[in-house]
Amino acid sequence: MGELLERVKCPGDLQEFSAQELEQLAQEIREQLIETIAVTGGHLAPNLGVVELTLAMHLVFSTPQDKIVWDVGHQSYVHKLLTGRLERFCTLRQHNGIAGFPKRSESIHDTINTGHSSTSISAALGLAFARDLQNQKGAVITVIGDGALTGGVALEALNHAGNVKTDMIVVLNDNEKSIADNVGALSTYLTRMRTDPRYFRSKEDVEETLRRIPTIGPQVLKVLERVKEGLKHIVVPGLLFEELGYAYLGPIDGHNLEELRSVMQRARKIRGPVLIHVLTKKGKGYGPAEANPSAFHGVGPFDIATGKVHKTEGPKSYTQVFGETLMTLARQDEKIVAITAAMPDGTGLTPFAKAFPARFFDVGIAEQHAVTMASAMALEGLKPVTAIYSTFMQRAYDQVFHDVCLQKAPVVLAIDRGGVVGEDGETHHGLFDFAYLRHIPEIVVMAPKDENELQHMIYTAVEYPGPIAVRYPRGSGLGVPLDQKLERLPIGKAEVLRHGQDVALIAIGSMVAVAQEAAELLLQEGIQATVVNARFVKPLDEATLLNVAQKVGRIVTIEEHALAGGFGSAVLELLEDHGVACAVKRIGVPDEFVQHGASSILRKELGLTAQNVAREAQKLAGTTQKLVDSETAAVCYATPRKGNLAAVKIAFRGDKR
Ligand SMILES: Cc1ncc(C[n+]2csc(CCOP(=O)(O)OP(=O)(O)O)c2C)c(N)n1
Numbered sequence: 241m242g243e244l245l246e247r248v249k250c251p252g253d254l255q256e257f258s259a260q261e262l263e264q265l266a267q268e269i270r271e272q273l274i275e276t277i278a279v280t281g282g283h284l285a286p287n288l289g290v291v292e293l294t295l296a297m298h299l300v301f302s303t304p305q306d307k308i309v310w311d312v313g314h315q316s317y318v319h320k321l322l323t324g325r326l327e328r329f330c331t332l333r334q335h336n337g338i339a340g341f342p343k344r345s346e347s348i349h350d351t352i353n354t355g356h357s358s359t360s361i362s363a364a365l366g367l368a369f370a371r372d373l374q375n376q377k378g379a380v381i382t383v384i385g386d387g388a389l390t391g392g393v394a395l396e397a398l399n400h401a402g403n404v405k406t407d408m409i410v411v412l413n414d415n416e417k418s419i420a421d422n423v424g425a426l427s428t429y430l431t432r433m434r435t436d437p438r439y440f441r442s443k444e445d446v447e448e449t450l451r452r453i454p455t456i457g458p459q460v461l462k463v464l465e466r467v468k469e470g471l472k473h474i475v476v477p478g479l480l481f482e483e484l485g486y487a488y489l490g491p492i493d494g495h496n497l498e499e500l501r502s503v504m505q506r507a508r509k510i511r512g513p514v515l516i517h518v519l520t521k522k523g524k525g526y527g528p529a530e531a532n533p534s535a536f537h538g539v540g541p542f543d544i545a546t547g548k549v550h551k552t553e554g555p556k557s558y559t560q561v562f563g564e565t566l567m568t569l570a571r572q573d574e575k576i577v578a579i580t581a582a583m584p585d586g587t588g589l590t591p592f593a594k595a596f597p598a599r600f601f602d603v604g605i606a607e608q609h610a611v612t613m614a615s616a617m618a619l620e621g622l623k624p625v626t627a628i629y630s631t632f633m634q635r636a637y638d639q640v641f642h643d644v645c646l647q648k649a650p651v652v653l654a655i656d657r658g659g660v661v662g663e664d665g666e667t668h669h670g671l672f673d674f675a676y677l678r679h680i681p682e683i684v685v686m687a688p689k690d691e692n693e694l695q696h697m698i699y700t701a702v703e704y705p706g707p708i709a710v711r712y713p714r715g716s717g718l719g720v721p722l723d724q725k726l727e728r729l730p731i732g733k734a735e736v737l738r739h740g741q742d743v744a745l746i747a748i749g750s751m752v753a754v755a756q757e758a759a760e761l762l763l764q765e766g767i768q769a770t771v772v773n774a775r776f777v778k779p780l781d782e783a784t785l786l787n788v789a790q791k792v793g794r795i796v797t798i799e800e801h802a803l804a805g806g807f808g809s810a811v812l813e814l815l816e817d818h819g820v821a822c823a824v825k826r827i828g829v830p831d832e833f834v835q836h837g838a839s840s841i842l843r844k845e846l847g848l849t850a851q852n853v854a855r856e857a858q859k860l861a862g863t864t865q866k867l868v869d870s871e872t873a874a875v876c877y878a879t880p881r882k883g884n885l886a887a888v889k890i891a892f893r894g895d896k897r
């Protein structure tokens with residue numbers, strides 16, 4: 241651990257450091273980042289790029305009185321090192337360790353929780369309004385990346401903040417990268433400012449220079465005021481931001497600590513919104529990360545000397561199978577197009593982009609735009625596959641309703657990272673997609689039991705003439721063989737994997753394998769279990785599920801999803817709709833946020849294991865009558881009046897009515 245870094249117990253300690261010591265401290269911080277993330281994994285390249293920037297922030301501003309918002313928040317490790325978390329930094333992203341994103345519960349210096357892109361300017365403006373209306377003091381600063389700036393909500397806030405003239409500072413960390421190369425017109429504009437030598441002058445410099453020219457200076461300045469538009473287009477950078485009402489400072493070298501400090505000191509004296517355009521290198525200071533910032537954007541444990549990521553050999557990931565299947569289908573069907581929101585690698589679409597560049601669309605961090613654009617493509621006869629992580633698809637909920645389902649547009653929603661995702665924690669787990677999709681009319685929602693069924697579901701989805709979502713987990717498949725021939729699955733048809741009269745385990749997606757394992761455990765206890773691979777959250781296979789409910793009379797539903805509104809809820813609704821009396825126990829994620837940590841640890845904590853399923857099933861099967869008392873499980877029976885609000889008497893565990 242660096243000797244200077246150890247001396248930083250709080251940000252104020254930085255004031256004691258000389259310029260030379262600060263340079264050494266920057267080096268120590270980089271070493272700390274590399275050593276820690278080589279073990280824990282994490283967002284190395286983004287954090288290596290903001291070492292000087294973060295030092296300057298904490299030298300010029302004084303948190304928590306001054307408030308800093310980090311966007312996306314994955315680049316807040318340096319901030320955490322400087323705000324008293326050095327000792328615990330080795331627990332980064334580990335279960336019960338410090339989080340990989342800002343967390344108010346973790347430190348008074350973490351003003352706002354982030355993790356989903358592009359929220360910071362809105363949050364900063366809210367903080368500024370709260371400050372002003374409550375006559376408080378302090379600067380409000382947001383650090384937002386060039387990728388995050390492509391997010392719609394950032395532009396909404398930029399538009400609002402520029403108009404209301406509230407004192408706030410936007411630090412635009414421009415490294416020309418999102419996870420992959422950044423995309424869009426904004427990115428092109430920023431790049432022009434980075435690369436054109438004439439742009440390395442700010443408006444003030446130009447005016448200052450002119451003022452210093454005796455005699456002609458002031459007059460020329462007056463003339464220039466009148467031709468300001470032309471001048472701005474030619475020499476003054478940041479025109480776009482200036483026209484939006486920001487005092488634009490930059491572009492400045494984001495690795496020159498002295499320049500950063502001086503510009504930030506200047507910025508804090510300027511009234512109204514200020515935008516500081518900082519140029520940084522993603523991965524700065526570590527060769528492999530500088531050479532391949534995308535690979536080191538979010539990296540697993542790696543060998544420092546070689547930069548080689550420790551690869552655990554194993555089955556193909558669901559993401560890989562999705563990408564390969566789509567390639568196979570796209571070769572045969574030129575109507576298939578693929579859309580990503582700034583995550584080609586993460587969604588497995590990079591090979592597709594290389595093979596079919598004209599049919600691949602990276603829209604930037606713009607999930608809402610991605611889905612609406614896809615709906616129009618679909619209505620015009622294309623077959624758009626929109627690959628977006630479950631948690632980020634939440635951004636496009638209204639677009640799924642308004643632009644896809646309402647118009648019955650045949651869009652495929654390839655929902656990756658469905659379920660627990662692990663170290664990214666509560667902002668990234670995909671635990672709500674069944675709930676936020678299944679109640680929208682016209683949509684089909686399915687989830688495969690393994691990677692082989694995934695490829696069949698992708699095929700089924702691209703051939704389906706309406707809105708359809710396939711949800712699959714992060715990480716490796718089960719290692720099952722992949723069928724050579726793809727087949728279309730019958731919509732709404734489940735698969736009964738085994739029969740047993742004592743209890744029925746009805747599972748969806750990643751939990752089917754868990755249910756099968758649980759059935760084996762139950763057999764050892766002499767309990768015969770039926771196992772159903774539900775395949776569809778919507779439409780449910782009503783005939784199969786009702787038949788199982790009536791024959792077995794005891795059901796455990798299992799899902800890697802929130803219980804509220806999830807798959808188990810859908811089964812309960814089905815039973816109530818049809819007045820079927822049955823003992824039901826739902827296993828899934830309770831009404832709480834799930835922290836960060838290894839997925840295996842989190843699933844164990846959540847009871848998403850074969851052992852827990854077997855235990856709950858045994859309790860249910862162990863009862864003598866079909867309707868159990870409210871101590872042990874949910875009991876659902878209803879008057880068989882379909883269609884209206886049947887008088888349903890449900891006694892839940894411990895909830896005595
Ligand atoms: C709504 C949303 N979509 C996608 C992501 C995934 N994501 C995390 S960081 C990132 C790229 C951010 O680029 P930038 O803001 O430029 O930061 P940098 O890593 O370059 O410092 C993306 C797409 C996210 N966190 N939130």
Ligand SMILES: CC(=O)[C@@H](O)[C@H](O)COP(=O)(O)O
Pocket residue numbers: 283312314355419537538586657661664714
């Ligand atoms: C910060 C962010 O949101 C992304 O980098 C995310 O961490 C990627 O997740 P995966 O590692 O599952 O692709």
Ligand SMILES: [Mg+2]
Pocket residue numbers: 385386387388413414415416417418
């Ligand atoms: Mg960037």
